[in-house]
Amino acid sequence: MKCIAGMPESLSPVVTHYCPGCSHGVLHRIIAELLDELGLRERTVGVASVGCSVLAYNYFETDFVQAPHGRAPAVATGVKRARPNLFVFTYQGDGDMAAIGTAEIIHAAARGERITAIMYNNTIYGMTGGQMSPTTLMGAVTATTPYGRQEESGRPYRMAELLAQMPGTAYAARTHVADVANIVKTKQYIRKAFEAQVNGLGFSMVEVLGNCPTNWGVTPAEANRYVLNDMLAYFPVGEFKDVTKEALAGVHA
Ligand SMILES: Cc1ncc(C[n+]2csc(CCOP(=O)(O)OP(=O)(O)O)c2C)c(N)n1
């Protein structure tokens, strides 16, 4: 029989703990494919955060550190500064990056740390039961906003645009994995973020709009429709900063 698809070498052949239809797994595969294609596997250190992806270290055939409570960018900074030749990326949810660890990510970007941050934005705290996060859409019902998110909880903010403004950021983009075309696009964006680090250009990040069928209380198909209809209306996809071309041409120091 002809094999037309296989596992990336950087992805571990183990049973997943993610819920059926959850797009964390899609994103893991994209990252693993890129680690293979860019030849980074043997010198990669991933940094797992809190949230459902706390177990990310089970799924990648690379070294991994676990950094609780939003401290992944700080830990990644330490690893990268101690061993600049390593390839270092964080994998964080919106609760971890945009709430618990806001200070770490903003200052890592401002300092231009040569790390890459991947944020999985499902607009809630998935692991702990679906509480509101900073990216929860207005009016959305969550475990802590039973009547829908109201003005008193603030309004959702956009991490990719925020981090694009930081002086040390070389690359910032937002994408989603709710359909095949954008899974392909996501891989292109993450490739550019990884290459920004490999080329020593500064901090890079990609925000990926993901789903959480379990805590949203819907089927995987309905969850992806929520991403396409509701989340995309508030969180535009695209590249918000890309100094890679100019930097490679020597325009940026
Ligand atoms: C400072 C701190 N407060 C609370 C927690 C408990 N906690 C563990 S996972 C989590 C939610 C993470 O949500 P998110 O980052 O959005 O990831 P998801 O599970 O949705 O993928 C929280 C609040 C914690 N680990 N640290």
Ligand code: SF4
């Ligand atoms: S709780 Fe949500 S984010 Fe977590 S694994 Fe399940 S579907 Fe995915």
